[in-house]
Amino acid sequence: MFGIPFPSVSLPLFGTSAKSEERAPTVLSYEQVQELGRELDELRARIVAKLGDEDREYIYKIVKTQRGFEIAGRAMMYMPFLPPVWLAGVGALGVSKILDNMEIGHNVMHGQYDWMREPGFNSQVFEWDTVCPADQWKHSHNYMHHTFTNIVGKDRDIGYGILRMDEGQKWNPYYLGNPVYAFLLMTFFEWGVMLHDLESENIIQGKRKWHDVKPLLQGMWRKAGRQVLKDYLIFPALSGPFFVSTLVGNVGANLMRNLWTYSIIFCGHFPTGVQTFTEEETADESRGEWYVRQMLGSANIEGSPLFHIMSGNLSHQIEHHLYPDLPAHRYPEIAPEVKALCEKYDLPYNTGGFFQQIGSVWGKIFKLALPNSLTGSDSTVGVIVERKKVAA
Secondary structure, rough: OOOOOOOOOOOOOEEEEEOOOOOOOOOHHHHHHHHHHHHHHHHHHHHHHOOOOHHHHHHHHHHHHHHHHHHHHHHHHOOOHHHHHHHHHHHHHHHHHHHHHHHHHHHOOOOOOHHHOOOOHHOOOOOOOOOOOOOHHHHHHHHHHHHHOEEEEOOOOOOOOOOOOOOOOOOOOHHHHHHHHHHHHHHHHHHHHHHOOOOOOHHHHOOHHHHHHHHHHHHHHHHHHHHHHHHHHHHHOOOOOHHHHHHHHHHHHHHHHHHHHHHHHHHHOOOOOEEOOOOOOOOOOOHHHHHHHHHOOEEEEEEEOOOOOOOOOEEEEEHHHHOOOOOOHHHHHHHHHHHHHHHHOOOOEEEEEHHHHHHHHHHHHHOOOOOOHHOOEEEEEEEEEEOOOOOO
16 A cells, blocks of 8 residues: 655555556545545544434345245246246346345345444344355455455455456466456455455465364355255245246355356456555555545446445445444445545545446456466556655
8 A cells, every 4th residue: 555655754645456448546644644544534423413213214224125035936937838937036036136136135144224223233143145154254345355455465365266367466367267266256346255264265375274264164064055056955945846947046145146246246356446455555544544545446436326235235345444333225325425425635535426337347358368478567656655654
């Protein structure tokens, strides 16, 4: 995030990004960073003070809608002899799984509704409809990713341990398969998320022992076993003579959810302009510096209100990284103020349409399959932050 310090004061370079247009780097003084942090804290406090019935009714409505789609979808899959109805059933079940995964599961497990003090929305006990155990996801995502966002070597969401998604990741011939690995991760995304906390690449490299991950494997076995039993045996069996068509429909609904969640998440983290940082650059950062890192390391996706709901409001990834424990449906309300602060401090506010963002993501995936010596480096200093002067 910071890079090489200037010789006279502690002025590390704060972030590099793929160059989208020529612009001089923004320079933030120490006082500006602290003031930005105070303004973002005040924005958060205003939203927290407003939480109440509106938010409670919203999540109730989403859960009711999600359950309605699931019931309708499973019912329509009892009619494979009417292909349009069966396909509609698969689609409805897929929508149900997307809502459960993104607007309900992801957000509830961030603690966004813990203030309601209702067991069904408690982040400590909530479990979602996917193969990854909730407790493991909360460690790899809530803690590792949201604490060390876009710090190369600390945030394992940069490439998920299998992809090269940043020039700072040293190239080796394995990465020639980058596009293939990305396609497989997209197709089997729930399984990739499940294996994420295992750190399998560290096991292969001998940095982590199998006996160290035994509890994780046991948790994965229990959760994945229940999911496979439910989706691929019990519900197909309940459809009697339509076992095969229901099995295929459940596979299709899970695939639909995997493709969508992968695309939304990658659009929020890896399009052109999103910046990465080093451990040295982020050492002992202040609250304001943490906020700046979140803003530079995220990207938004523009779309309709329905699009935002279906993305779990992760289409507002910048706001989510700033305030991961605020109800996500509040992000559209917060976004104009965050954008105004970016303009005030001359910080980039990375946003674009879905096809623009996903196109740049896949372009990066193909480019980074090759060494920098062949593709050239187009990284540039994005923001220079003046950190508190250290006495000699």
